[in-house]
Amino acid sequence: MKITHDEVRYVADLARLDLDEAAVDKFAGQIGEILLYIDKLNEVDTDGVDPTSHAIFLTNAFREDELVEPLDTDRALANAPEQENGCFVVPKIIP
Amino acid sequence: MEFEPVIGLEVHAQLKSNTKIFCGCSTAFGAPPNTHVCPVCLGMPGMLPVLNRKVVEYALKMALATGCVVSKKSRFARKNYFYPDLPKGYQISQYELPIAEHGAVEIDLDGKRKRIGLTRIHMEEDAGKLIHDPNRPVSFVDFNRTGVPLIEIVSEPDIRSPEEAGAYLRKLRSILRYLGISDGNMEEGSFRCDANVSIRAQGTEPFGIRTELKNLNSFKHVENALAYEIRRQQAVAAEGGRVVQETRLWDPERSRTVSMRGKEEAHDYRYFPDPDLLPLMIEDEWIESVQKTLPELPDEKKGRFETVYGLPAYDAGVLTASKELADFFEACVSAGAGAKSASNWIMGPLLGLLHAAATPVEESPVSADHLAELIGLIENDTISGKIAKTVFDEMAASSKAPAVIVEEKGLVQVTDAGAIEAAVDAVLARCPDEVEAYKGGKTKLLGFFVGQVMKETRGKANPKLANEVLKAKLK
Numbered sequence: 001m002k003i004t005h006d007e008v009r010y011v012a013d014l015a016r017l018d019l020d021e022a023a024v025d026k027f028a029g030q031i032g033e034i035l036l037y038i039d040k041l042n043e044v045d046t047d048g049v050d051p052t053s054h055a056i057f058l059t060n061a062f063r064e065d066e067l068v069e070p071l072d073t074d075r076a077l078a079n080a081p082e083q084e085n086g087c088f089v090v091p092k093i094i095p
Numbered sequence: 096m097e098f099e100p101v102i103g104l105e106v107h108a109q110l111k112s113n114t115k116i117f118c119g120c121s122t123a124f125g126a127p128p129n130t131h132v133c134p135v136c137l138g139m140p141g142m143l144p145v146l147n148r149k150v151v152e153y154a155l156k157m158a159l160a161t162g163c164v165v166s167k168k169s170r171f172a173r174k175n176y177f178y179p180d181l182p183k184g185y186q187i188s189q190y191e192l193p194i195a196e197h198g199a200v201e202i203d204l205d206g207k208r209k210r211i212g213l214t215r216i217h218m219e220e221d222a223g224k225l226i227h228d229p230n231r232p233v234s235f236v237d238f239n240r241t242g243v244p245l246i247e248i249v250s251e252p253d254i255r256s257p258e259e260a261g262a263y264l265r266k267l268r269s270i271l272r273y274l275g276i277s278d279g280n281m282e283e284g285s286f287r288c289d290a291n292v293s294i295r296a297q298g299t300e301p302f303g304i305r306t307e308l309k310n311l312n313s314f315k316h317v318e319n320a321l322a323y324e325i326r327r328q329q330a331v332a333a334e335g336g337r338v339v340q341e342t343r344l345w346d347p348e349r350s351r352t353v354s355m356r357g358k359e360e361a362h363d364y365r366y367f368p369d370p371d372l373l374p375l376m377i378e379d380e381w382i383e384s385v386q387k388t389l390p391e392l393p394d395e396k397k398g399r400f401e402t403v404y405g406l407p408a409y410d411a412g413v414l415t416a417s418k419e420l421a422d423f424f425e426a427c428v429s430a431g432a433g434a435k436s437a438s439n440w441i442m443g444p445l446l447g448l449l450h451a452a453a454t455p456v457e458e459s460p461v462s463a464d465h466l467a468e469l470i471g472l473i474e475n476d477t478i479s480g481k482i483a484k485t486v487f488d489e490m491a492a493s494s495k496a497p498a499v500i501v502e503e504k505g506l507v508q509v510t511d512a513g514a515i516e517a518a519v520d521a522v523l524a525r526c527p528d529e530v531e532a533y534k535g536g537k538t539k540l541l542g543f544f545v546g547q548v549m550k551e552t553r554g555k556a557n558p559k560l561a562n563e564v565l566k567a568k569l570k
């Protein structure tokens with residue numbers, strides 16, 4: 001087993017996912033298999049190879065500091081489950 | 096046991112670009128909620144952030160102004176966390192490859208210069224603003240600020256007192272403002288500071304357990320919060336207890352730091368390179384061209400004010416704290432005022448006036464030319480130093496030229512020996528007892544007589560002349 005049930009619960013907690021024990025068991029198995037598959041990469045000699053963060057070999061895409069028309073507030077809020085006075089409304093969470 | 100504090104500061108400075116870091120929305124402050132938003136800063140599916148060139152240029156300016164090593168290659172990373180001020184579920188920041196590292200700023204405190212190292216400077220996007228409803232269990236989210244460019248400046252744990260922390264922050268802000276890349280306004284949130292504090296036995300190497308302080312919204316709050324937290328940690332240690340690693344909020348109303356419950360678990364931000372943004376390569380030519388645009392910075396200007404104008408270090412420090420004040424001083428000197436006189440008038444009456452009215456020096460009712468003219472009137476004996484204060488107050492109120500005020504109010508100094516003699520005679524005739532006492536040895540009364548002569552001439556007598564005439568007549 002590549003990943004423990006506790007690790008699955010921890011990751012689920014970070015992602016704000018509520019998993020029951022059956023789901024934890026199922027994902028531990030699935031994620032374990034994925035990790036085993038990824039482990040194959042460890043068999044390759046990567047000495048002197050930079051970690052890849054991008055699949056395309058480009059750098060430096062810029063935009064100039066020029067204003068672009070913003071989205072209408074109505075459109076910005078169109079998919080909000082709740083809105084009030086131009087604001088998105090969310091449950092109160094004080095850190 | 097003696098404990099010494101160890102302090103490191105993290106400063107977030109908002110950059111003054113017109114548009115956000117990854118989209119073309121305005122960064123202007125104070126617009127109605129959610130009017131400066133677009134699919135990119137709202138984190139809509141399918142959006143693609145593109146880096147604002149100006150933001151990189153501004154970050155480079157700060158990096159070069161603080162002697163940092165600019166990374167040839169840097170990268171943006173996603174910092175993952177869930178909070179309603181962050182529509183994407185991650186903040187775009189820089190993690191293992193920041194744009195700049197290993198810089199320093201120098202602070203002057205009690206006549207001593209100290210170097211505070213900078214660990215790193217990185218670019219990131221700001222989060223949105225939450226307004227919590229006081230009555231209902233809801234919050235209102237405004238995403239106008241989401242994506243506004245920030246640089247985070249992280250200091251080495253080189254700071255040893257709240258005063259040093261204050262001096263460091265003022266220097267950082269001064270550099271940012273000289274560079275014209277940030278307003279550096281703590282009250283409005285364009286310059287924010289978090290502090291890491293620990294204590295250790297004096298002279299020992301390992302650092303103690305640190306706490307992180309938040310909600311430090313002014314320079315005074317930073318210094319007060321640090322002073323409190325150091326005392327608190329010392330008290331815990333003195334009682335044989337252990338400081339707990341935690342985040343604490345400064346409560347300015349009650350002047351104490353309070354533990355933020357629920358933050359005990361360590362954050363796990365699962366940083367990873369943002370695949371939406373290409374790596375940033377900064378060629379030497381770019382660095383050189385930005386280097387050329389750097390203005391004279393506070394330390395250089397201060398040094399020049401000391402050597403070129405012969406000002407004391409203290410004066411030079413006050414005058415160069417802001418570029419605008421330094422410009423005012425130089426304008427005053429180039430209009431003919433002596434450097435030290437100009438410095439005294441600016442640091443005293445002028446700053447007093449500006450502070451009291453909360454007016455920036457650029458909008459000073461007394462212009463640099465007028466102040467130079469006033470100083471000239473004192474130096475050529477047209478008015479006395481005492482009258483000059485009256486004239487200055489009138490200049491502050493009316494913005495009129497000092498010569499005009501002197502003329503209108505008939506304040507020209509009396510240097511005519513005959514007129515002064517007449518005034519002295521009148522005073523001596525009026526005060527026979529004091530004259531008797533003076534002649535009997537109470538020479539301290541000379542000051543009293545000078546005062547009376549000034550009164551007699553409504554402040555216009557040349558004090559030096561009055562002194563001489565009095566001494567001669569009282570022999």
